[in-house]
Amino acid sequence: MTSDVARIATSTCDKLLAKKDTFGDQCVAVRAELENFAKTCKKLEVSDAAKKKAFDAMIKAMSGTLETTHAIDAFVRALEKVRNDARRGVFDNSGDAFPDEFRKALDAAVESYGEADIDDEPPLKKLRETAGFEKADDADEDVVLDDTHDQGEAALTCPLSTGLLVQPVKARPCGHVYSTASAKAFFKGQGKKCAVFGCDKMLKWSDFVKDKASEIALREARKRRERTQRSQAEEIDDEDDE
Ligand SMILES: [Zn+2]
Structure with missing residues (x-):
């Protein structure tokens, strides 16, 4: 028999997971916008330094978006983990501390997903190509x-x-x-x-x-x-x- 606590935790996670496809809507729109910007960047008839400046500004914006994508992935994984834990009865004896323990478990799972590595993100690599810039690390002439x-x-x-x-x-x-x-x-x-x-x-x-x-x-x-x-x-x- 499933405990009340396990049922609440499981259904909360399930409700959130059911909406996971909508988490990234904004991300997709921002990315499309940035890609257009990268194309424009390449065509600009200005100095390389000026292009680089514009591109750096874009990378900064992009980092935020990547972070969001990464954060969404981390959150989805965390929800799945906590739901499975709840099913196994991990929270059954937590009593009044349940909301707190549930939140802590979720935070810990998000944390353990780690940080986004911008340099290795495929969307960023693609953007650099679109804008005509190399990955900064291997460009000594930059x-x-x-x-x-x-x-x-x-x-x-x-x-x-x-x-x-x-x-x-x-x-x-x-x-x-x-x-x-x-x-x-x-x-x-x-x-x-x-x-x-x-x-x-x-x-x-x-x-x-x-x-x-x-x-x-x-x-x-x-x-x-x-x-x-x-x-x-x-x-x-x-x-x-x-
Ligand atoms: Zn202010």
């Missing part, structure tokens, strides 16, 4: 983007600390991104106005959620910077040899 990466990182700074984002969190009401430590300290207690110039949203710490897209963009920016530093160091080496 020092052209030198002047664009600073701006990329400037967009990844915390409006409070003004330093690069650390553990980025996003304010749900307005979408502005902060470092966890700054936002936590500044927005604790009663609501305060968003620190971004021109944004009037009142925010509380509870309005913030982890921002995976910025985390990925930070990682990409760091990789770009390291690559530039490496190639600059090589140039200096070459000069020393002469």
Whole structure:
């Protein structure tokens, strides 16, 4: 005989799983849009640096979409796992703690799915081809983007600390991104106005959620910077040899 707890957990998962095909609707539309952009990017009659800049902006947007696709996959797998656990009676003895344990099990399953690897995502590879760019890692000649990466990182700074984002969190009401430590300290207690110039949203710490897209963009920016530093160091080496 199935326990009430197992039945509730199972049917909740099943109801959500039944809707899984609708999870990605937005993703598909955004991707189609980005693909058009990649085509336009290739045709632009501007410098390679300018194209690269436009493309980098697109990659940033794309990272968000990929993250969403990845997040959907992770969520679907997690639902299936938790449903199967429930059927096996894992939650039967949890009593009042059931909602909490159910949520924790779901979180843990999502977490264990791991992070998206942008470089290896097929849609991103295809976009790079469409736009006429190589995968950044194997293009040593891409020092052209030198002047664009600073701006990329400037967009990844915390409006409070003004330093690069650390553990980025996003304010749900307005979408502005902060470092966890700054936002936590500044927005604790009663609501305060968003620190971004021109944004009037009142925010509380509870309005913030982890921002995976910025985390990925930070990682990409760091990789770009390291690559530039490496190639600059090589140039200096070459000069020393002469
Ligand atoms: Zn804001």
